[in-house]
Amino acid sequence: MVVANQFEMVCGLEVHVELQTKTKIFCGCTTEFGGEQNTHVCPVCLGMPGALPVLNREVVNFAIKAGLALDCEIAEFSKFDRKNYFYPDLSKNYQTSQFDLPICGKGGLEIEIDGEKKWIGITRAHMEEDAGKLVHSGETISTSNESSVDYNRAGVPLLEIVSEPDMRSIPEVLAYLEKLVQILEYTEVSDCRLEQGSVRFDVNVSLRPFGTDTLGIRTETKNLNSFSSVRRCMEYEVARQARVLNAGENVVQETRTWDEGQGITLTLRSKEEAHDYRYFPEPDLPPLVIDKEWVERIRKTLPELPAARRARLQTLGLSAYDAAVITQAKAMADFFDEALTYYTDAKTLANWVMGDMTRLLNSNQCSVVDSPISAKQLAELLQLINKGTLSGKIAKSVLEEMYSTSKDASMIVKEKGLAQISDEGALLGIIDGVLAANPQSVEDYRAGKDKAIGFLVGQIMKATKGQANPGLVNQLLKEKLA
Amino acid sequence: MESVSIGKSVSEQHELLVHKDVSSTELTKAYIARIHSVDPDLQAYLTVLEDKALAQAAEIDRKIAHNEVLGALEGIPMALKDNMCTEGIRTSCASKMLESFIPPYNATVTDRLQAAGTILLGKVNMDEFAMGSSTENSYFAKTRNPWDLERVPGGSSGGAAVAVAADEASFSLGSDTGGSIRQPASFCGVVGMKPTYGAVSRLGLIAFASSLDQIGPFTKTVRDNALVLNAIAGYDPLDSTSVAYEKPDYTKFLVNNVKGLRIGIPREYYGEGIDPEVAKGIQAGIQTLIDLGAEVSECSLPHTEYAIPAYYLIATAEASSNLARYDGVRYGYRAEAEDVLGMFKQTRAEGFGPEVKRRIMLGTYALSSGYYDAYYLKAQKVRTLIKRDFDQAFEKFDVLLSPTAPTTAFKFGEKSADPLTMYLSDITTVPINLAGIPAISIPAGFVKGMPIGMQLMGKAFDEGTLYRVAYTFEQNTNHHTLKPSLSGEVLASGSR
Numbered sequence: 001m002v003v004a005n006q007f008e009m010v011c012g013l014e015v016h017v018e019l020q021t022k023t024k025i026f027c028g029c030t031t032e033f034g035g036e037q038n039t040h041v042c043p044v045c046l047g048m049p050g051a052l053p054v055l056n057r058e059v060v061n062f063a064i065k066a067g068l069a070l071d072c073e074i075a076e077f078s079k080f081d082r083k084n085y086f087y088p089d090l091s092k093n094y095q096t097s098q099f100d101l102p103i104c105g106k107g108g109l110e111i112e113i114d115g116e117k118k119w120i121g122i123t124r125a126h127m128e129e130d131a132g133k134l135v136h137s138g139e140t141i142s143t144s145n146e147s148s149v150d151y152n153r154a155g156v157p158l159l160e161i162v163s164e165p166d167m168r169s170i171p172e173v174l175a176y177l178e179k180l181v182q183i184l185e186y187t188e189v190s191d192c193r194l195e196q197g198s199v200r201f202d203v204n205v206s207l208r209p210f211g212t213d214t215l216g217i218r219t220e221t222k223n224l225n226s227f228s229s230v231r232r233c234m235e236y237e238v239a240r241q242a243r244v245l246n247a248g249e250n251v252v253q254e255t256r257t258w259d260e261g262q263g264i265t266l267t268l269r270s271k272e273e274a275h276d277y278r279y280f281p282e283p284d285l286p287p288l289v290i291d292k293e294w295v296e297r298i299r300k301t302l303p304e305l306p307a308a309r310r311a312r313l314q315t316l317g318l319s320a321y322d323a324a325v326i327t328q329a330k331a332m333a334d335f336f337d338e339a340l341t342y343y344t345d346a347k348t349l350a351n352w353v354m355g356d357m358t359r360l361l362n363s364n365q366c367s368v369v370d371s372p373i374s375a376k377q378l379a380e381l382l383q384l385i386n387k388g389t390l391s392g393k394i395a396k397s398v399l400e401e402m403y404s405t406s407k408d409a410s411m412i413v414k415e416k417g418l419a420q421i422s423d424e425g426a427l428l429g430i431i432d433g434v435l436a437a438n439p440q441s442v443e444d445y446r447a448g449k450d451k452a453i454g455f456l457v458g459q460i461m462k463a464t465k466g467q468a469n470p471g472l473v474n475q476l477l478k479e480k481l482a
Numbered sequence: 483m484e485s486v487s488i489g490k491s492v493s494e495q496h497e498l499l500v501h502k503d504v505s506s507t508e509l510t511k512a513y514i515a516r517i518h519s520v521d522p523d524l525q526a527y528l529t530v531l532e533d534k535a536l537a538q539a540a541e542i543d544r545k546i547a548h549n550e551v552l553g554a555l556e557g558i559p560m561a562l563k564d565n566m567c568t569e570g571i572r573t574s575c576a577s578k579m580l581e582s583f584i585p586p587y588n589a590t591v592t593d594r595l596q597a598a599g600t601i602l603l604g605k606v607n608m609d610e611f612a613m614g615s616s617t618e619n620s621y622f623a624k625t626r627n628p629w630d631l632e633r634v635p636g637g638s639s640g641g642a643a644v645a646v647a648a649d650e651a652s653f654s655l656g657s658d659t660g661g662s663i664r665q666p667a668s669f670c671g672v673v674g675m676k677p678t679y680g681a682v683s684r685l686g687l688i689a690f691a692s693s694l695d696q697i698g699p700f701t702k703t704v705r706d707n708a709l710v711l712n713a714i715a716g717y718d719p720l721d722s723t724s725v726a727y728e729k730p731d732y733t734k735f736l737v738n739n740v741k742g743l744r745i746g747i748p749r750e751y752y753g754e755g756i757d758p759e760v761a762k763g764i765q766a767g768i769q770t771l772i773d774l775g776a777e778v779s780e781c782s783l784p785h786t787e788y789a790i791p792a793y794y795l796i797a798t799a800e801a802s803s804n805l806a807r808y809d810g811v812r813y814g815y816r817a818e819a820e821d822v823l824g825m826f827k828q829t830r831a832e833g834f835g836p837e838v839k840r841r842i843m844l845g846t847y848a849l850s851s852g853y854y855d856a857y858y859l860k861a862q863k864v865r866t867l868i869k870r871d872f873d874q875a876f877e878k879f880d881v882l883l884s885p886t887a888p889t890t891a892f893k894f895g896e897k898s899a900d901p902l903t904m905y906l907s908d909i910t911t912v913p914i915n916l917a918g919i920p921a922i923s924i925p926a927g928f929v930k931g932m933p934i935g936m937q938l939m940g941k942a943f944d945e946g947t948l949y950r951v952a953y954t955f956e957q958n959t960n961h962h963t964l965k966p967s968l969s970g971e972v973l974a975s976g977s978r
């Protein structure tokens with residue numbers, strides 16, 4: 001891109017993440033996705049006269065947890081404020097949010113691009129309620145004959161995470177988002193289901209000539225809902241702003257919207273038309289005081305975060321690449337760690353998890369949490385290989401059988417007779433013992449009583465706990481008796 | 483028997499019920515008859531619930547027939563201000579906006595009074611969304627003062643005050659944001675308590691100004707007031723501003739003794755605009771308390787003069803946001819228009835009355851960017867100073883005393899043309915709401931045939947001491963025994 005040579009891009013992000021509490025932020029309604037229109041509602045989230053909010057403590061727990069995972073300061077004293085604006089999806093025509101005293105203060109996370117590490121600062125993160133959803137008969141609210149509102153989403157808890165304008169390229173932005181989503185998933189504060197709109201992004205972009213310190217005039221593009229939209233939107237916006245600047249004009253400070261179909265951004269409202277939200281402290285909710293004990297209680301519930309986990313797996317002998325792949329999603333890393341408690345060869349385990357396990361899961365479009373093979377079962381299979389019971393090749397087919405039946409490896413091996421004692425020397429020793437112990441049967445067989453061989457085979461199988469290869473036993477026995 | 487019994491106090495009616503001298507059905511019927519007879523003139527009621535009330539009464543009578551123990555308020559007919567939600571019963575806030583609004587839930591106070599076995603006679607008139615001091619701002623009716631039908635009952639809980647003063651209910655609940663219980667109690671000659679902010683749940687009270695609103699009882703006697711507060715006060719986990727304090731039995735404070743009690747008279751409450759006759763009446767009341775052994779001296783609440791501007795900034799700011807939800811989308815009045823924005827505008831233009839619109843505009847302005855610091859924030863600082871004034875006064879005094887209102891009830895239209903004059907008459911009541919402390923208005927005599935009220939202010943959650951002073955005063959005076967005469971009929975006074 002030509003522009004990249006002329007201008008430096010400066011980007012900051014606001015990420016709205018749905019917190020996966022069971023109930024809404026200010027009432028007892030379920031946060032479950034879907035459901036008939038306006039069935040997950042009550043007087044509080046419908047903004048009925050006389051209704052009052054009660055803060056869901058679990059939302060605070062989740063916000064503290066996310067804040068700690070993002071290295072944020074947790075405010076001892078924070079409060080809620082009303083953000084006033086009229087829109088039909090907003091049941092009270094104000095959104096209860098946090099304005100000047102958010103729950104999470106300064107923090108940040110580290111990204112890595114081509115081996116180079118960079119710290120991206122987080123300015124703040126605050127709790128707020130989601131709005132309802134407008135359903136139009138036509139394209140937009142102004143062109144529709146009819147619009148209805150579904151308030152099922154109204155009051156679903158959100159955490160808005162605001163970054164510093166620290167990102168200088170689109171890959172940095174994407175790395176930041178991936179890292180952020182990964183951390184949120186790890187802490188299990190959000191399932192981050194982008195396709196259900198549980199994460200939304202506002203992108204602030206400005207350009208400035210390389211080598212200058214002052215920030216250029218920025219635009220904010222609101223309500224993007226996928227990484228690819230963010231990427232495309234930024235590509236478009238950077239090019240657009242560069243064109244404006246190259247034409248000797250000024251970028252207009254404004255709020256823009258992303259048109260997914262056309263792949264362009266459009267003016268939503270200018271600075272002059274910007275909403276005056278008339279923020280003021282929410283009088284229906286007392287300030288939120290979070291003491292040290294509360295923070296420490298939540299800190300104890302923090303899982304090992306991706307960076308720490310990666311480092312640990314590397315000390316177990318995994319390559320940086322393997323460790324990154326395993327820890328990409330928490331569920332996979334958890335599976336790996338559980339298997340590791342039964343099977344200690346991390347490198348072999350990683351190969352199986354990243355290889356055949358992942359292939360099986362992917363081809364069945366199954367997530368690791370729903371895997372029909374448990375971590376313990378996978379570990380047992382690998383143990384069988386170590387013991388020499390199974391060859392690696394047979395083990396792969398056993399794994400497939402395990403996937404379709406959820407049976408233990410040893411069970412399958414037994415049922416299918418896969419655990420063969422194929423060592424002739426070992427079998428001959430056993431056969432010799434059985435023949436010596438049963439001279440009468442040997443006599444009978446040699447006298448033409450074919451049935452006697454059945455008895456002898458049975459004795460050999462008994463001696464090998466059924467693991468001797470019956471075909472080989474028959475063959476060796478006949479050779480012996482011949 | 484029946485017509486006499488409606489003039490009696492709650493505690494006397496309780497005795498009548500317990501001794502089967504009168505049934506709850508008879509009592510309820512008597513009140514309904516009374517409403518039919520006087521309410522066409524007084525217009526206290528917006529909704530009368532004859533059938534429901536009689537059904538409730540019949541149930542209580544069954545209990546009485548079975549000699550079950552009767553609670554202090556069981557079988558007692560009462561009325562609720564029409565901003566307290568009642569499940570399945572219209573709750574209009576005296577606004578066109580909510581003319582047909584039927585809540586699917588009860589306010590906590592409704593639930594508590596229901597649990598206490600009271601009989602809900604109906605919903606009573608008020609200034610639209612509780613904004614006003616005369617009940618003239620009701621969309622539906624002009625409630626008249628039973629002492630002089632040419633005069634206002636006060637407001638915003640005018641209907642609730644009149645219902646009790648004119649024996650149209652044994653007691654009632656009002657709400658007080660800046661004096662809306664105490665001022666009409668004063669104008670109508672009844673007892674009205676604004677409890678400490680956080681003592682009574684606001685859940686289901688249609689909000690005017692959330693940080694100031696508080697529900698409280700109107701009663702004929704101080705004892706009745708304590709009985710009703712017993713029933714409605716106490717922590718509600720569903721109101722986050724409700725306080726988990728140890729609720730006492732308020733009747734325990736009803737002792738006829740104020741010896742040694744320190745009473746402060748804030749000089750700022752006797753400023754310009756106070757009717758000298760009212761001041762004289764209150765002075766007589768003070769003398770009574772001195773004679774009974776109270777230690778009375780003057781004190782100062784220096785920031786009082788800033789209370790009115792601070793109050794009208796904070797109250798309107800909160801109201802502008804609280805009333806934003808009335809947009810025609812989900813419930814209430816909806817005007818037809820070309821598009822959504824048009825519907826919003828038209829609905830609010832047609833659904834709200836002028837005083838409500840005036841306050842929404844004031845509040846919106848006070849919160850606007852560029853003005854927030856100068857208005858809202860400064861008002862909050864004044865609020866802190868006013869609280870501090872009271873804290874300092876209560877280091878020296880147990881109770882503060884003032885006239886409840888600077889004048890007696892004024893005539894219809896006398897002040898409604900000039901909102902500012904109306905606002906200024908709240909000077910003796912709004913500081914109490916800003917400070918969040920309790921205050922009670924009790925009958926303290928008459929000026930030219932109109933009642934005056936004495937206001938007693940107390941420390942937060944010290945309603946008990948207010949009841950003690952009020953009770954002592956009541957036991958040693960007879961102001962509260964006088965009744966307004968209606969339709970040429972002079973009602974018998976209470977039992978005493």
Ligand SMILES: [Zn+2]
Binds near residue numbers: 028040045155
């Ligand atoms: Zn709800």
